[in-house]
Amino acid sequence: MTRIFKYLFASLFSLTSSSLSAHQSDIYQDVIIEGTLSEKLIENLKKDPNVFYYSEHIPGYSQNATKIPIEIQENKFKVRIPMHESIGYLGLGNSVVRTIFANLILVEAGDSLSINSRNQWETKFSGKGSERATVQVQYPQTLLPINYNNHLKYSDYLEVLLDSLKTKKEIALATIQNLPNTSTLAKKIMLYNIYGCIDINYLEIINSLNQYEKMNKAFVDLNSHLKHLNANDDEAVNMSFMLILAHYSAIRAIAYHDNKDIDAIGLNVLECINKNYDHVVKDRLLAIAFIRMGKRSDLLLSLLPKNTTTIKDKLSNAILKEIAETKLPGRPAFKFSFTGLKGNRISLEHFKGKTIILDTWFNGCLACLKLAELMEPIAKHFYQNQNVVFLSINAVDGFTRFASGVSEGKYGSSQTIYGYTAGLGLTHPMIKHYQYTSFPNLLIIGKDGNIISSNPPWPVNASKAKEFIKLIEDKL
Template sequence: MKLLILKSTILFFSFLLVSGHLFCQNKFNSQGARMSKISGHIKSEKRIDSIMFYWDANEDIADWHNWVITVPVKEGYFSVSCILKHVAQFAVGYNLNNVFYLEPGDSLHIEIVENKEWDQLTFSGRGAFKCRVQQAADEINTNMIKSENKAKFVCSGLDDYLITSNYYKDLQRVRLAYLESKKDSISEDVYPLVQASILCPLEHYRLSKLDDFVRKYKQFGLTEKDLLAIYDSTVNKSFINKIAYNKNLAYSLSYLSYVHVTAIPNKVKWEMRKSGASVSSLDFTYHNEYLLSKNSYSGMFRERILTRLFRKYIKYVDLSSSFLKSDIEDYLSETGFKSYKEFVKGLYQKSNSFSKGNLAPNFSLVDNFGKKVTLDDFKGKVVLIDFWFTGCHPCAQLVPTLRQIQQHFNDNPNVVIINVSIDKEKEQWLNSLAKGKYSTGLGVCLYTEGKGNRHQIINDYGVQGYPRLVIIDKSARIVRASPPDSRPLGNGQDEIELINRLLK
């Protein structure tokens, strides 16, 4: 990859990803800042022109969706470089189940054997040992008997939960023991991050099983007192408590996700159970999550947890909620981490401007035939818009449902289904349309003309994650702007019924 040096001083180093150039801007002093590099080779029978990287090398970027970059591939080879002053996390092909770590001065080489998930990776070069250790630990299994119920999150009784819980605890124990045997060869900065990558997914699976058990515990003849005792004995003694909190965990997607998605919500829920309080509303629950997150953590880790919480908070509760307003005001009143404050403020403002009943913003985008398309072209019609990008696994999960919706309204000229891709490469977008994996490739197919998620439509429509569905009525007013889940369950019957009502 051709690297264009835009600016180089003692305090600022920048690289730009435009037409194949990487942009990675950081503010730092000269001490500890070193060039780091990832190169690689892809073994594939087909031509590959680019590869996606999840690349967290800029601590000033609050929105982790902006950590995704596209790296050019020439004759199967690619290379990406950046000057680092701290640990960075990366994933190849946006497979966030395999996040690895890069330290200042590392020079990794990755051999990739193409498959569906881009997860057959072989590491060599300076800094490769920690990646190989993480891979080896993830592959360790035990001889314990798994629960007969193979669905991880479905529980058939107390024995089923305890077998599953013990299975994951045993996996944590043996994998942690293996990692500790390699401790002297892994830096203190990276060690807790690798710990988190190994332990957090297992704990998430275990607690997901517990959640289903809790929903059904009365069916199993248990009392609330029994439930609290089970929680204390199976969760509070988890191996995950061995992870020593330090500032570098801000660069661990595994730990951030575990704390945000699993640990904090569970802590709030169980503390309320112990106190005998009942959850009166979703915004009250998020308010308690905000207070716990705010008071439990510090530094950039705290900021990254809070921005994730506010993304969820703003998306799922009524924007007029007094809890939401007071918590945002409290957060914005703090000093420091300006980019994170601006991100949260922007989310709130966008959500307020793009809400149910408001007129949908007009747009002008190019379709796959090179024709300019605007929202005004569909006056008097019901419009469903799907926002997606190549490599988005949740987007791929949505496709079967979208096919059902499109098939139902295929012969109805008063219903228009639009898909908008944020792919930066036109060829990649067109290839994805043809394959129909991340989008159906049917209906009106638009893309953001190489601007990715920085296009004005993404801002105007308040898109915070992908996939994202928006439904607009015949008068061009927003009917559904923040669905409870952007991936409808079943065959999309809820969306079909809503659109049918709007047609009347």
Template sequence: MKYLQAVYNKMSGRMKNFIAITIFLLLMCNRIFSQSRGNNTKFQDDRVVIQGKVADSLIRQLPEGISTVTLLISKYPLPSVNMVGVAYKRYEMKVHYNEQFKLTIHPPADRFYMSLYYDLEPVSSHFFWSDIDNIYILEKGDSVNVSLKKDFFLFSGKGAAKLNCESEIYKRNYDSSELFVNAVNNRDYKYFFNTVSHKIDSCFKLQLAIIKQFKNELSVKDQDILIANSYGLRYYSLLREIRQSMGMNGDTAIFKPVINSDDYKQIDFTIGKNVDPENLAQSPIYVSAIFEKIRLDNFLMVNGIVQLPASIQKTFKTIKNQFHGSIRDKLLCLFFINYSRTPTSFDYLEDAINICNDGIYKLYLLDLQERSSVGSLFYNFHLPDPSGKIINLSDFGNKVVIVDFWYTGCENCINLHQAMKKVVAFYKDNPNFIFLSISIDRDKQRWISSIRSGRYVDPNGVNLFTEGSGDEHPLIKAAKIIGYPTTIILKSGKVVSSNPPFPNGKTIFDGGTKQLINLIDNALK
């Protein structure tokens, strides 16, 4: 030590300063490294881990014994049928029976939402637990293990309590689809609604009892959200089923018996306890159920014909004048998610933006406004067809092109394909019209199988693939596509319409089908 001291004393002042600065810099680097390592640990802890297995032996009957586990992740508290209309992330994993899977998610918000399911096609036409109602709440730092079965999802690990509570609630949700089919066949809607109302009331009481059982494991906020969700589950699927039957199947005979029934008139979404409206809005189902009721309340018919523009106008006015705060913001979002296929809905977009509070719902409305611009150049894509041939947008020159974006498992994509058949047939001999479908499936064989099935697209049409990139493909990002199906009409590589009418007419001469054909005819001129 004395030797080092002697050496130091003989050094020049410049050398001593150099050594002092060097030591100072080394100490600062060590401090910065330690902080960085701490921040990185925090970042790691914020991530959400979901791992588990599908414990359903039916998987063994699938081709090669493989099923696909799918997760939809979004910061928007919505049913999955609406979640795909906003910003969301899709994950897919192929698994065998009891094979472990693991997924690490970068959370889009402190609290976010997950739709989780696995498919059994072609063994079954259903996606187990893919019901639009079964949305799970996740938080930063959650790390769960899940066993997926046909009738129940069982979670363990950090954050599992609220997920198991939700799983128990969903297990006791009443499925009215079989009774509804009987009601349609027998044209006895009043009896159907009366019977179902009593059954869902019994299920609702069980769901509230489940939340009480988990009370000590849930925060007050989580309890409020799950209570609100149970109130929504009480009627959401039923109201949606009735509305879809009228809108998609043209079964307007169901309307008056249901609307005039005492059970319908007694539907009440008032929650007994004092719940923060913010928590009500964070329930995936509660506000969605209110929206379905608003739609039915404002459903207008004249001589058995649906008056859609007038119905939309009344629905918007009800939302604007009878609701406020975060609940109104969410209702506005749902309004445009559900009516964006109807051009007249955009007459209310500016008004909606002005009355919507800042937050995720206003961001959605602003993004919708930007995406609806007409005349902008569309992304000049280069995508393969099933044979591997590369198709470019520029290949179609000045032709009118309808682009349909879809993916396997998308219920509304199937509905659009069925509805669009009349339009495609109408223009089949027109050389200046092209209908092409672009899939965001990540698995090529799954995409080809879906094409061959004819459920989603025309097997003989122009079918293109985003080459396994899914919604990360530059085309999807450039076009700002956040929901499926999305249909865009182009001419000469420019956008003619980013929200063409849904072709819901019984023939090509009525409803949205007539409106869509008029739009295409004008573009062809």
């Protein structure tokens, strides 16, 4: 990947702009977003009529978002976003607009955007900042993998791919250099984010082709150039979450190649981050690692306190502290409240003195069906034990799909107690508390109301089933 970067990063620092930087003014103009959406998109927006604004962002974490209500009339909407810094990210509720940056749009203070959208992939912008927004919407379609020709050898294919990605980076540089109404800082953030997306695309393909040596070289190149950027432009790098995510993708792919055990992968990832990175980038990589892998490994969670002693980045520190408070064994479980099939209330206090095995699911989730199947031996083992409760919560669906899933009898056992979030979905307080964004999830709560495990081992075989049962019986 060295030759991809050689020209591009040399050219990058020639970007110039007369816009104010984040440190030159304490007064920032509001950002105004208004627009006209198709009937389908406006209905989607009505389900979550808010803008979520981030002054800074780490993938997989949304608790630091400022939630701002949107005014909706017929198929039109409008929202005003108070700005306390020169640059930030925003996303429309229900991902109404698709962008390269995880469906977030980079905006600058004073932007006044008008959106006209027929669907999530056909969005037109006008107004101040529209050229910048247009680039962010158009790029997802240009980053699809190039067609693979079976007659090409892997090495030939990768050379074609390399040339393709180099061209995409050159186009991105030329496009962003000429953006009007865009500060130097915003141009750099956009470029770094686009480079990060392209690098992730490259890493995914060479990983799928099992090109381990090229993956290692890609990691070395990425790390070398990141250190160069950090030395010259740490503010832009810290705001470029897709660039940092590209590094995590490389670290994770290399660790996975060496070992398929989730605990071993986690240890390798932490070792690599602590060895090769420093400052804010290191802090944010650790935050991403614990967000993504902490929910699957109790061993990794046990190392959280040790890995937070040197964290200086405020957002990373807040995230890791929150993970520790919500997921480490011995911490108080969230005092949840759900709605049952008959409209009855299901809460933590109802099961005082009992051990709770709680899972979350949604109708149609294949992994959820698999987990329910794996949990059958556990349910049978505790069938006559009145002190063990199996609680299965539909975290996404409305009542009709929730009830339909329960009636199928495939998402739990005969003694399972079912509940759902009563229309709140992913905004339900407990779902947000444990940062559940994918499903299924398992949680074991002890009779004292404290967490036994937020990452219990899935009973995929007899050995793991015994481990799961012992985890519960030791606390009865």
